[in-house]
Structures are given as structure tokens and as C-alpha cells.
Amino acid sequence: MKYSKNYRTRFLQIIVAFIFLSIIACNNKQQEETLIKIIETSDIHGSVFSYDFIENREKETSLSNIYQYVTEEREKNENVILLDNGDILQGQPSVYYSNINIDNQEHICSKMMNYMHYDAATIGNHDIEAGHVVYDKLVKEFNFPWMAANAISKKNNQPYFKPYTIIKKDGVKIAIIGLITPGIPSWLPENLWKGIAFDDMIESAEKWVSKISTEENPDILIGLFHAGFDYTYANQDENTYKNQNASVLVAKRIKGFDVVFVGHDHKTWNKKIVNNFGDTVLVLGPQNAAKEVATVNVIVNRDKANKLSCKFKGEIVEIRNYNESKDFNKKFESDYKKIKEFVNKPITYLADTIFSKDALFGPSTFVDLVHKVQLNKSKAQISFTAPLSFNTSLNKGTIYVNDMFKLYKFENFLYTMKLSGNEINKYLEYSYNLWFNRMKDENDNLLNFKKDKNGEIVFSEKYKSYQLASNYFNFDAAAGIKYTVDVSKPYGERVKIISLSNDEKFMLDKNYNVAINSYRGNGGGGHLVFGAGIPKDELSKRIVSSTNRDLRYYIMQYLEKNDTIHPEIISDWNIIPQEWCLKGKQKDTELLFLDVSIAIK
Numbered sequence: 270m271k272y273s274k275n276y277r278t279r280f281l282q283i284i285v286a287f288i289f290l291s292i293i294a295c296n297n298k299q300q301e302e303t304l305i306k307i308i309e310t311s312d313i314h315g316s317v318f319s320y321d322f323i324e325n326r327e328k329e330t331s332l333s334n335i336y337q338y339v340t341e342e343r344e345k346n347e348n349v350i351l352l353d354n355g356d357i358l359q360g361q362p363s364v365y366y367s368n369i370n371i372d373n374q375e376h377i378c379s380k381m382m383n384y385m386h387y388d389a390a391t392i393g394n395h396d397i398e399a400g401h402v403v404y405d406k407l408v409k410e411f412n413f414p415w416m417a418a419n420a421i422s423k424k425n426n427q428p429y430f431k432p433y434t435i436i437k438k439d440g441v442k443i444a445i446i447g448l449i450t451p452g453i454p455s456w457l458p459e460n461l462w463k464g465i466a467f468d469d470m471i472e473s474a475e476k477w478v479s480k481i482s483t484e485e486n487p488d489i490l491i492g493l494f495h496a497g498f499d500y501t502y503a504n505q506d507e508n509t510y511k512n513q514n515a516s517v518l519v520a521k522r523i524k525g526f527d528v529v530f531v532g533h534d535h536k537t538w539n540k541k542i543v544n545n546f547g548d549t550v551l552v553l554g555p556q557n558a559a560k561e562v563a564t565v566n567v568i569v570n571r572d573k574a575n576k577l578s579c580k581f582k583g584e585i586v587e588i589r590n591y592n593e594s595k596d597f598n599k600k601f602e603s604d605y606k607k608i609k610e611f612v613n614k615p616i617t618y619l620a621d622t623i624f625s626k627d628a629l630f631g632p633s634t635f636v637d638l639v640h641k642v643q644l645n646k647s648k649a650q651i652s653f654t655a656p657l658s659f660n661t662s663l664n665k666g667t668i669y670v671n672d673m674f675k676l677y678k679f680e681n682f683l684y685t686m687k688l689s690g691n692e693i694n695k696y697l698e699y700s701y702n703l704w705f706n707r708m709k710d711e712n713d714n715l716l717n718f719k720k721d722k723n724g725e726i727v728f729s730e731k732y733k734s735y736q737l738a739s740n741y742f743n744f745d746a747a748a749g750i751k752y753t754v755d756v757s758k759p760y761g762e763r764v765k766i767i768s769l770s771n772d773e774k775f776m777l778d779k780n781y782n783v784a785i786n787s788y789r790g791n792g793g794g795g796h797l798v799f800g801a802g803i804p805k806d807e808l809s810k811r812i813v814s815s816t817n818r819d820l821r822y823y824i825m826q827y828l829e830k831n832d833t834i835h836p837e838i839i840s841d842w843n844i845i846p847q848e849w850c851l852k853g854k855q856k857d858t859e860l861l862f863l864d865v866s867i868a869i870k
Contacts, residue, residue, distance in 0.1 A: 303439045305567040306346055307491065310335060311354035311532035312557035314395070315361025317381055318605055319593050322362040322612045323674040330559040330588040336385050337594040338562065338586065348438040351386065352445065354532035355393020355495035358403065359680060360558070362612045362671060363604075368399045368680075369822075371406055377604055379410035384600060387413045389434045391447035392420070393495040393532065398680055400461050416447025416493065419473035421466045429465050432477050435485055441569050441577065444487035446477050450496040450533055452513035455792040455805070458682050458815060470496060470515040474523045482525060488577050489567065490525045492516070497534030498554060503795070517542065520550040528565050528581055530554060537561060539583045553583045562586050612671035617828040620835045622665045625675075626862065628656035629716065629741065630854045631844055634836035635663070639677065639820075640748035641839055642827045643784035646816070647685045650769065651693065651749035652784040653796075655700075655742050660862065668828065673821050680819040681786035686811045690777040692801035694766055697747060699800025702760040703739040708849050715756065715844075715853025718860075726860070735860045743794040748840040750775060755845050756853075770841050782813060786820060 310332075319331040343349045357378055358364050367377040382390070392415050396404055408415050408430065418432035433446040451467035474492070481487065497514035505512050512518060516531040521544045531538055531554035538554040555561035568580040598605075627633035636656055643652040657678040688696070706717045718726040719736040727736045751767040766775045789796055790812065797803050803811065816823060828834060844850040 301571045303348065303441060303569040303571070304346055305348040305350065305438050305441060305443075305569060306342055307350045307352065307528070307565045307567065308339060308342065309352045309354055309493070309530045309553065309555065309563040310559070311356070311495075311530070311555055311563070312393070312535055313353070313357040313559050314359060314557055315357070315364040316559040317357075317361070317363050317377060318601070318608075320605070322608060323671050325612075325671065331593070332381055332385065332559060333593040333597045334588045334591045335559055335562060336597045338588060338591045339385065340594065341591075350388050350436055350438065350443070352491075352493055352530065353382065353387055353390035354493055354530055354554075355391050355449065356395040356532065356557075357382075357393070358399040358407075359395035360678075362674060363608045365674075365680070366608050366611050368403050371403050375410060376403070376407055377601075379407050380604070381597075381601065383410075383412045384597070387411075388436055389414050389416060389445050389447070389493065391416045391493045391495050391532075392430055392449055394450055394453050394456065397449075397453055397462050398457055401463065414447075416445075417449040417495075418446055418477045419448050419451060419468040419470055421468055423464050423466055433481055435487065439569075440571075441489065441567075442485070442487045443489045443491060444481045444485055445491040445493055446474065446481065448473060448492065448494045448496065448516075448519070450513050451511040455513075456788050457791060458684075458787045459809070460815075460817075467511070469511045470494065470519055471512075471522055474519045478523050478525050488569075489527050489579060492519060492526050492529035494519065494529060495532045498531050498536065498538050498552065499534065502534075504799075517552060520552055521545055524548070526550050527579065528553070528583075530563060537585055539563070539585050541583075551581045551583050553585070555585060559588055561588060612669060614670045616668050616670060616673070616825055617831055618833045619663055619665055619668050620833055622662055623836050624662045625656045625658040626660050626858075628746075629744070629861075630858070631850075632746070632838045632840045632842060634838055635676070636746065637748065637839045638834070638836060639824070642824045643683060643820070644748065645827060646683055646823050647782070647784040647814070649685050649749070649782040649784040651747055651781055653696070653745045653747055653789065654786065655745045657742050659741050668834070670825065673825055677821045677824055679786075679788065680821065681788050682818070683816045683820045683823065684785050684787055684790035685813040685815075686783050686785055686790055686808075687780050687813055688783045688801065688811065690766070690775055690779050690781065692797075692803065693747070693750075693781065693783065694764055694777065696745070696796050696801040697752070697754075697764045697766075698761055699796050700743070700745040701754050701763055704744040705754065705756045705763075705844070706853075707759060708756045708853060711846075711849045711852045712856075713849070713853060714857055714860075715850060716857045716861075718857075734862075737861075743796070745789065745794075745796060746840060746842065751841040753843055753845050756849065757846060770839075787815065 317332045319328045321328045414431040414434045417430040420429045422429040436443045448470045494516040496516045500512050500514050500518050502514050520529040524546045528551045535557035540552050541549050553563035555563045564584045566582045570578045623635040625635045628636040639654045640652045661675045663672050706714045717738045719738045729736050753765050755763050768775050792798050
């Protein structure tokens with residue numbers, strides 16, 4: 270049989286194409302591909318069960334839901350790495366119960382996180398807040414490294430926690446370095462971090478990345494930083510030494526990072542930035558309270574010469590889309606029951622309902638209950654405090670342990686500090702400048718709202734509310750003195766202190782003992798440093814005394830001594846002009862509490 274010339278040519282073309290495709294297929298076999306999934310949790314803040322022990326209601330998200338998600342991912346891919354980025358030991362009675370019973374049992378967090386098979390974690394500032402006894406024990410209980418390369422032991426000048434760890438997946442070597450915000454000395458009493466110094470994040474990263482690159486030669490470098498994304502927060506900038514939120518600065522200035530996980534700021538981040546060397550760094554962070562996890566899918570290609578190339582794709586996963594893990598819940602059922610019993614212990618009887626939102630607009634029974642305890646415990650002449658909950662209430666009737674977490678959210682200690690009358694006046698000027706708008710007339714806003722470039726009040730779609738310019742937990746008021754706040758006046762001329770509450774003359778050049786929480790006493794919020802004008806390194810010298818346990822503990826002690834608590838206003842200050850204040854209050858209440866179930870962050 271004879272074939273035409275064109276047919277023979279076509280036949281040869283097919284043969285050549287077949288050989289070419291076979292060569293490509295062969296090369297593709299030699300070029301292996303590996304998928305590694307890295308999952309980051311951060312700022313869980315005690316949301317270890319799908320139950321809010323403070324509000325006595327079910328929660329959408331918890332470690333149980335996260336474990337279900339992680340389990341499903343592990344079933345699909347054995348190359349899963351699970352990381353935590355700190356701040357798990359504070360926020361819910363579930364962890365507070367373990368913190369105060371640390372000597373009697375294994376901590377709930379070590380039990381749960383070991384069960385979930387975490388690979389590594391970085392410690393957060395609220396974990397340090399639990400104190401040496403708690404976090405030192407957890408270091409031993411965890412089956413994974415708890416890291417912070419810039420938390421330095423003063424004894425040997427070496428990292429107090431592990432600085433980094435190496436994880437290998439399918440022949441790929443991954444280095445993970447942990448860093449913690451260096452702002453801790455500005456927020457926490459020294460006895461909680463005694464013997465530890467917190468170094469600048471950028472300097473520490475430079476040192477340890479150099480060491481890791483030389484000694485470990487990893488294929489991938491991950492930053493796990495308990496510090497926020499925004500390095501301009503709290504009046505800082507890129508040149509601020511020991512910047513509290515230096516995560517992005519590290520990613521930009523230190524060569525070698527492929528991925529940087531952030532935390533601390535409770536916000537969602539999934540961004541690619543270009544560092545100072547022209548390389549792309551993926552920066553991710555999830556929302557707090559187990560609402561989200563940040564994940565990175567790493568596609569690793571290995572050629573026939575065993576050279577690796579990696580692609581990184583970030584994703585934020587909403588955990589409410591996953592059910593609770595039945596296995597997880599069964600495993601920790603007895604712990605759940607113990608905590609439920611703890612929070613439902615009755616303390617006293619409250620004669621009237623008190624509301625935290627009242628504290629935004631003047632003296633309130635909610636805040637004054639804290640004032641009363643602070644003055645009673647410290648024996649100070651004056652007390653400073655702010656509302657620590659935006660929109661909650663303690664209802665008339667029996668008060669239980671869980672109600673104490675509504676009244677006082679944080680594990681602050683109580684300080685007594687020595688302040689002059691002039692410093693007290695300037696402190697209050699600073700606070701009320703954060704708090705109140707300078708009103709032009711009775712139709713203006715009383716509260717200081719965040720405004721856009723056109724001067725319009727900013728509405729948050731996320732929180733379904735108008736936004737305040739400053740955090741409400743920085744709205745400090747005083748008890749023990751009589752004073753007025755004139756919202757028509759500029760900053761520096763608003764506060765007029767008339768006398769002490771006992772009518773004794775108040776003197777600007779006289780020193781007074783002031784009850785104040787440890788966060789504020791260490792410089793948190795800026796009231797003492799930027800307001801009163803006390804140098805940061807002088808604050809510790811002003812401390813006359815400190816409690817050795819958190820203030821919530823002493824509030825519970827105080828209430829337990831009374832069969833019935835009759836809420837009363839003991840502070841003696843008011844806002845003028847009074848007519849302006851009343852109209853502004855009515856207007857701003859409507860703006861803030863259109864939906865009273867939603868609180869401004």
C-alpha cells in the first residue's frame with residue numbers, strides 16, 4: 270500500500286509530538302510538587318469552649334470549632350502546621366479558673382492545645398499578665414515550643430522563651446521565629462515579668478534571622494509575631510524604638526521572611542507587601558475570640574536538582590462555618606462542668622440594675638462601684654477608673670462570679686500612686702479631651718466621635734454603629750474630688766477642681782494618694798505620661814503600694830462581705846453647660862445605641 274507524501278509528513282509530525290510530550294511528562298515526574306498548609310490562631314482570649322461563661326449563652330466559635338476545621342484539613346493533607354500567636358490566657362472565666370487554680374491541676378490551655386497537636390506558639394502580653402507561676406508552668410506542660418526571641422532573661426541575657434523552632438514537612442525545612450510586643454513594661458506590673466527584658470522587635474529579628482540563616486539554612490522563613498499590623502498606633506512611627514506594633518517593620522526591613530503572621534490588634538489582615546529588598550512578604554492575621562484563622566497554602570516545587578521554589582497564598586477562614594468537634598467536646602466535658610459551677614457561684618444581691626453605658630455620659634453607679642472598692646482597698650484619697658465594658662449591665666438580683674467579668678474585664682492589679690494636685694488636674698484634662706467633643710452649641714455632639722476628612726462622623730459597617738475617636742476604656746473619671754468639666758472650653762481649660770469630696774481644700778502643689786489600676790499606672794493610655802507629664806521611667810517611683818492579685822478578686826471579696834449592695838453614685842463631678850450636656854447626651858445615645866446588642870470595639 271502506498272501513502273501520499275502529505276500523509277507520511279503528518280504521521281512523522283504526530284510521532285515527534287508524542288516523543289516531545291513524553292519528555293515533558295518525564296520531566297514533570299522529576300519536578301515534584303508539595304502542598305503545605307499553615308494555620309494560625311491568635312488572640313483566642315479564653316474562647317476555648319463554644320460557650321460564653323460571662324453572658325451564659327452559646328458562642329458561635331471556639332477552639333472546638335477550630336479543631337473541627339483543622340481535623341478536616343489534616344484528613345485532606347498530612348502537611349498541616351498549626352500555630353498560635355498568643356493571648357489565650359485572658360478573657361473568659363474558663364482560663365481565669367485555671368489561672369487561679371494553677372497548683373492543683375494541669376492548665377486547661379495546655380490540655381486542649383496538646384490535644385489539638387499545635388506545632389508551635391508565640392506568647393502574648395495577656396499571657397504574661399497571668400504571671401510567672403502560670404506561664405512558667407505552661408512552658409513545661411506544652412508539647413510544643415512557646416516562643417519569644419525578644420523576651421530576654423536578665424540572668425543570662427538569653428531568650429527566656431524559645432526564640433525559634435524548625436519544622437520539617439515532606440523534606441521542606443521551615444523556620445518559625447516568635448516575637449512579642451515590647452510594650453509590656455508600659456502595661457503590666459513588673460512582678461508579672463520580673464527578670465525579663467523586652468527588646469526591640471527589629472533588632473531581635475535581625476539577630477535571629479542571621480543566626481537561623483547561617484546555622485539552619487531553612488527553605489521557608491515564617492514570622493509569628495504577637496504585635497499588630499499598624500506601626501503608627503498610639504502616636505508611634507517607623508522610627509519609634511521598641512515600637513509596640515513592629516510586625517510590618519520587621520517584614521520590610523529584615524531580609525528573608527516569606528510569611529509574617531500578626532496578632533494583638535484583633536483585626537483581619539491578608540496583604541502582600543514588598544520589603545526593602547524588592548521581595549514579596551505575605552502578612553496575615555485573624556480576628557480575636559476564635560472568629561477566624563489565618564492560613565497559608567504553600568505550593569513547593571522541587572526540580573530534578575532538588576532545588577525548591579515556593580508560592581504562598583493567604584486566606585482568612587471564618588470559623589463560624591464549621592461545627593464544633595464532638596470528640597473535642599467529649600474530651601473536655603468534665604472541665605466544662607467545673608467552670609460552669611465556678612461562674613454560677615452566688616456572691617451577693619444587687620438592689621438595682623447598673624448599666625455600663627451610663628458611664629459614657631457622666632457619673633454612674635456602674636463605675637462608682639469600682640471606685641468604691643478601689644478607695645476601700647487602697648485607703649487612697651482619690652480614685653481613677655474608666656468603664657471597661659461598653660454596653661453591659663448587672664441586673665437587679667443575685668450577683669454571680671460571671672458578673673464580675675462584666676464589671677471588670679481585665680486582670681489589672683490595683684496601685685496606690687503619689688500624684689500632685691497639678692498632675693491630677695492634667696491627667697483629667699487629658700482623659701476628658703479623649704472623651705468629650707468641644708461643643709460649639711447645644712446642638713453639637715457631647716462625645717468625641719471619629720470624623721472623616723469632611724468632618725462627618727464615621728459609621729462602622731462592621732460594628733453597625735458610629736465610632737468614637739478613642740477607646741472608651743480610656744475615659745477615666747475621678748472619685749474623691751469635686752470638679753466640673755466645661756465642654757465648651759479647649760483642652761487644658763476644661764477641668765476645674767473645687768475641693769476634695771470631704772470639702773477639704775484641693776491644692777495643686779500638694780501630693781495625694783491615688784488609687785489607679787496597674788495598666789494605667791504603668792503608662793497605658795498615656796494619661797500619666799502625656800497627660801500628667803510624668804516621665805515613663807519615673808512612674809515606678811510613684812507607686813506607694815500594689816495588690817498582689819487582680820482587682821476583680823478584691824471586688825469579689827468586697828461584695829461577698831455584703832448581703833445586699835445598694836448601688837450609689839459616690840463621685841462628685843458634672844458636665845457644664847448642663848443644657849448642652851443633656852441635649853448632647855440624648856443625641857449621642859441615639860447614635861451609639863441604635864442596636865444595643867452591638868458594642869463599639
